[in-house]
Amino acid sequence: MTQTRTPRLERGRSALGPALALVHTGRAPTRAVLTAELGVTRATAGAVAAELEALGLIQVDARPAAPAGSQGRPSHRLAIAPDGPVVLAAQIHADGFRAALVGLGGRMVATAPGCMTVPADPAHIIDAVVEAGAGLLRETGRRCLGAGLAVPSAVAEPDGTALNPLHLSWPAGAPVRALFVEALAKSGVHGPDGSPVSGVAGNDVNLAALAEHRHGAGRGAQHLLCVATGHRGVGGALVLDGRLHTGSSGLALEVGHLTVNPAGLPCHCGSRGCLDVETDPLAFLTAAGREPGPEVSLLQQSRDLLRSEYADPTVRAAADLIVDRLGLGLAGLVNILNPDRVVLGGLHRELLDADPERLRAVVADRSLWGRSGSVPILAASLDHNSLVGAAEAAWQPVLDDPLATLG
CATH class of the missing domain: 3.30.420.40 (ATPase, nucleotide binding domain)
Structure with missing residues (x-):
């Protein structure tokens, strides 16, 4: 039986998502750490980092300054691209809403708070928070790769419905994810290929926990x-x-x-x-x-x-x-x-x-x-950790497969 070997390019592509997640959460600040964490060769890690840089997601510093008293050449430093793409994060609470643009690494790029009486029809406030986020995108000119919404209710899957918004006047079972996706399309929030970005919705504390686990006290x-x-x-x-x-x-x-x-x-x-x-x-x-x-x-x-x-x-x-x-x-x-x-x-x-x-x-x-x-x-x-968590949910498809999303 002939044994087949996975080509280096294919191995590198399969490592893009795990590598981006390591940089995203701060667990791979250098190429040496990335190599060790992925369990690949230096050449493969270098190719993976170069591909993520070409996609505009990270930046590689090939000539970092060596710490005083250290010996040898320091490893390439890896960081989130400061002008890279963002996702639109939105949160609705009992006293209004907040929209934000959030980059990789959980970095808040821009925010737009809004206070209003939350109406019984969830479509009105979802439209308002999405339009606020769309305004931030127009002002900054940033590429948007997705969108996430945090709501103060359990969100039932797979339908994306707000099952028990006890502190809002919404009806039980409000289709918040479908309304969010519709609002994104109406507001012209498009991805790099010109099609409307995908939208996800989740419970605000669930999303806050995800953010704290990846970037905060957890x-x-x-x-x-x-x-x-x-x-x-x-x-x-x-x-x-x-x-x-x-x-x-x-x-x-x-x-x-x-x-x-x-x-x-x-x-x-x-x-x-x-x-x-x-x-x-x-x-x-x-x-x-x-x-x-x-x-x-x-x-x-x-x-x-x-x-x-x-x-x-x-x-x-x-x-x-x-x-x-x-x-x-x-x-x-x-x-x-x-x-x-x-x-x-x-x-x-x-x-x-x-x-x-x-x-x-x-x-x-x-x-x-x-x-x-x-x-x-x-x-x-983390300040606004539910917003950061909504962004994490929106970033997840990119973290899973950067090339499929951007390539």
């Missing part, structure tokens, strides 16, 4: 649990072995509906005392005796209160109450999921920063592994 974790409260409600997500765990139909990790106060507030889901209503910004403002105002979002009002009046005994007591309830929920999740890291976002990040030891003590006291395993609980490190 980088390097094998099993990452992310819990966050944004403008309203609480969400959770789990990254297992580098992949987002969404369950059989996209609905996993609805942690907002864990009961942490059986005699507590009625929840939109029909239960009582859920994390969703016991630990979000409205719960904090209410516990602190503050009447929410319409000027800025509930999340921003909560942040401002924590930062400026934390010494007030009433505010401190409210923060402690929210932390204790959050800790109960986290302890249960740690017992069930056994993550090696927990990342908190939104108001929960602010509460952790205000008193890190209290939350960690509650989790340690009530979880099997919180005390003995010392699960790190960290604050999310």
